[in-house]
Amino acid sequence: MALRQDIGRFGLWSAELRSDDPALGGEIGEAAAELEELGYGALWVGGSSSVEHAARLVRATSRITVANGILSIWQHDAPTVARQFAELDQERPGRFVLGLGASHAKLAEAYHRPYSAMRDYLDALDAAPTPVPAERRVLAALGPRMLALSGERAAGAHPYLVTAEYTAQARQELGPEPLLAPDLKVVLESDRDRALGIARGFLARYLALPNYTANLERLGFTEDDFRDGGSDRLVDAVFAWGDADAIRKRVDEFHAAGADHVALQVVDGGGHTALPRAGWRRLAEILDLASA
Secondary structure (H helix, E strand, C coil), X not given: CHHHHHHCCEEEEECHHHCCCHHHHHHHHHHHHHHHHHCCCEEEECCCCCHHXXXXXXXXXXXXXXXXXXXXXXXXXXXXXHHHHXXXXXXXXXXXXXXXXXXXXXXXXXXXXXXXXXXXXXXXXXXXXXXXXXXXXXXXXXXXXXXHHHHHHCCEXXXXXXXHHHHHHHHHHHCCCCEECXXXXXXXXXXXXXXXXXXXXXXXXXXXXXXXXXXXXXXXXCHHHHHHHCCXXXXXXXXXXXXXXXXXXXXXXXXXXXXXXXXXXXXXXXXXXXXXXXXXXXXXXXXXHHHC
């Protein structure tokens, strides 16, 4: 409940904020401080981020919650992560949330029995000299077992590439107490052809990962929906696009379905080589974060 209050209803998800490009180093901290002032309740550092990636955003800001979205359990051993969490929490108490995920077989060489591996990883965090509190960690859950684990062993779930329908099902499975903070991608484009083109160019990479397609199949999508960057109905389900009213409506749908917090990812077709700061400002205006 405390985490839900801390992060509010709207967060900003960005792989760009994870960048190690020296050319973006100074701008990342500056952008994080601006996002805090714009009124976002949390920064989700994407791209298989580490505690160190999150720490630099914590240090560049004064009050906003910073979370991994997500840290891969295959790339970072639990004792080290627990130590890093404890050090950052001592330095800046209550500012960091550890987002954990099992990644994908195509991306992690050690990938094996992800549910059991996640459970063991949580056991190791609990057994550390300074444990990572369950209420300060979230899981990138998609399937039913991982979703249940996120409610039992963490503050809740941060599912990626999901729909409002999935959000409603997840809320029913989790019950009312655990945090549910799904990702929602946003294309700030009203022209349908241009919006769908940008969305498909971004989505194609994720449709090559079976964890995502298996979850979408549980929602009724088929192989036909996964071709050529995604069908119209798939793009419409996992993206918000259009004018301000259309974008607000889609975000409202996720909240109405049971999301406590929506982690919004601005997709502009530029890859992760530049910070989409104009888009982040425009999205803050659309959501009227200044008066939220």
